[in-house]
Amino acid sequence: MTTVFDRPHALKDVQLHYCPGCTHGIIHRLVAECIDELGIEGRTIGIASVGCSVLTYNYFNVDMIQAAHGRAPAVATGAKRADPNNIVFTYQGDGDLAAIGTAETVHSAARGENITVIFVNNAIYGMTGGQMAPTSLPGQVTQTSPYGRDTKTVGYPVKVCELLSNVDGATYLERVAVNDVKNVNNAKRAIKKAFQYQMEGKGFSLVEVLSTCPTNWGLTPEKAIKWLEDNMIPYYPLGVYKDKYAEKEGK
């Protein structure tokens, strides 16, 4: 019998804690597949953040460090500088990366740290039960914006790829989504490219993955996917926001 589909080696054979329909599982798998295919498991260091992805240290089969809220890029900076031959990635949600950790995000990009950031944007704080995130959409109802996000009082969502595209130190920025097969495949291509860039010493790469949170959005998984397509993708357009090397090659 030929095995045609199996768990990536870089992903542990354990049950994930994510809610049914949550797309974290897909993103985990994509990261692990890339690690496998690039043959870097033995020298990869993952940095877990705070939020739903806090427990990623239990899932990836690589050396892992659990960082304080928002500090993953700083921890990654230390880990990478301690041993530049290792491949270092962070796995962060929107609250972690775009609210409490904004300074660490911007400055690790500005320094051109040779690390890879996997940024999962689901427009809500999932772990703490559905509060407004820096990426919650205008009008979006959450526990802490029960009347809908009012841009007059709490301002606008932070568009991370757009923001970082103005940072000279950033090498590769792409926003992808995991709402359908085509986009999932595209997301994997982007994540792989980000790791490859790091392997080639090309500098800071970030892949923003638009993701769903059926539980806190109060939707079925199916409807959550639809909500992502109808609301998030128009506000957060998919695509490459920066690729220093594509620019150089005139692509």
Add this chain to the structure above:
Amino acid sequence: MSEDMSEKVLMKGNEAIAEAAIMAGCRHYFGYPITPQTELTAYMAKRLPKMEGGVFLQAESEIAAINMVIGVSSAGKRVMTSSSSPGISLKGEGLSYLAGCDLPAFVVNVQRGGPGLGGIQPSQSDYFQATRGTHGDYHTIVLAPDSVQEMVSLTVKGFELADKYRMTSMLLADGTLGQMMEPVSLDVGEIKTFDKPWATTGTKMQRPNNIINSLSLIPEELEQWNMTRFERYKVVEENEVMYEEYMMDDAEICLVSFGITARVSKNAINEARAQGIKAGMIRPITLWPFPKKALCEAADKVKAFISVEMSMGQLIEDVELATRCKKPVLLCNRCGGVIPSPQNVMDKIVEANNLGGEKA
């Protein structure tokens, strides 16, 4: 730098710490400018990039700096950061995570007056912060040098203790010690190193993955982690207490002081002795673990203690606890960046001597 290590050189305290750290094998430094410790950062900026594997990085904040320390420490390498009081507050989060992750680190606080932005002149008002720490049950080894030479030896010791016990050791200095120059010998002897099989160096596909983590959602598990950690702290308390006794053989008045105020106290003790008052001092070198036993024993011999400190009465609490309030403990203090004069201390010695406390 002198080639002959035994030859003494004049160095500023801040620079001496930096050089000693390099001698202790530290090749990674992360910091953020703040007075009065900036010479340390500047020294590292000059030296480390010229060394093999040397990394100097000026972080975007104190918070980022301590988290970069966490990254390097996780990788099993010797690493440090330094700051002054307000910056140490920002590092507080990281100090708790270092403890929760059982990571070694060396942190320097060259104290200035507070609270808030406070001032830039020397202070010891971070005593509570250093010895009590931030959130959660944990300890930090706190080393308090009183000379530039001791800044060298305690820096080396600090790295060794950190690795040995997988803890943070903090060198608690102040603006005076950081800024002053004294002759130092950089002959630090053989440097002890420790295996770190727990480090996240990459599995090389040859071992199960290592995880550096302070989170447990199972209360009984987290409790057990803390219990285990405190077993290790107990070993530190039993084996690593350091203090200096000064003229304690026949002392009736025992001063307790650390760092720069201990030196002011020595001047006052000499003056008191010249006037026939038998004063002496126990100078804690480790503020945690605190020399409880030495103080408790002294309490049976002397008639009073004086806590000499540059804070509103922080060290005095540990003196009172250690001596079980067996004898009166007086406070001789200045704060806000003011250093007590030998006369301030002398006046307090006279006051203590006139207490008429019962002599054992």
Add this chain to the structure above:
Amino acid sequence: MATSKVLFAGFGGQGILFSGKFLAYNGLIADKNVSWLPSYGPEMRGGTANCSVIISDEPIGSPIITNPDMLVVMNNPSLEKYEGEVVPGGKIFVDSSLIDRKVERKDVEVYYIPATKMAADEGLDTLANMILVGKLIKESGITDFENVSAVLDKIVSAKHQDLKEFNHKALRLGYEYAE
């Protein structure tokens, strides 16, 4: 003398800290106990700068000088501030080109040296401080003048040989100065 406590005071930029460092090194090469403590902070830029140097046969307690044995002053505010602090019988070295009044104390020895003018006349701008130190060496007996070359070797880098000569010249001017 078992212990000498010397306070240098003036404006930032007059080489106050360097003077202290030079003196401290004299103590170091004589194998004495030494401490050097600067004032630090914003006042380093244009405000008053001062520096305390203790050289002693005994271990040094506090590096802070409350009552100096010797005071080297290079501006009026410093004289105002520290004149009263000098121990009776102590010495005060005054840059009389910059300080327009006499020392009021009668219980100290005072040396007036027009150091800034002398430095300008000799093309030794910025080395008035070392002229004062030269005089201090002469009058204090802290160190032998023969030692100053060795000290300059230690604190002036080899690539600034000319600076070493200028410093030496300034020290000698002060050392040989007679009112």
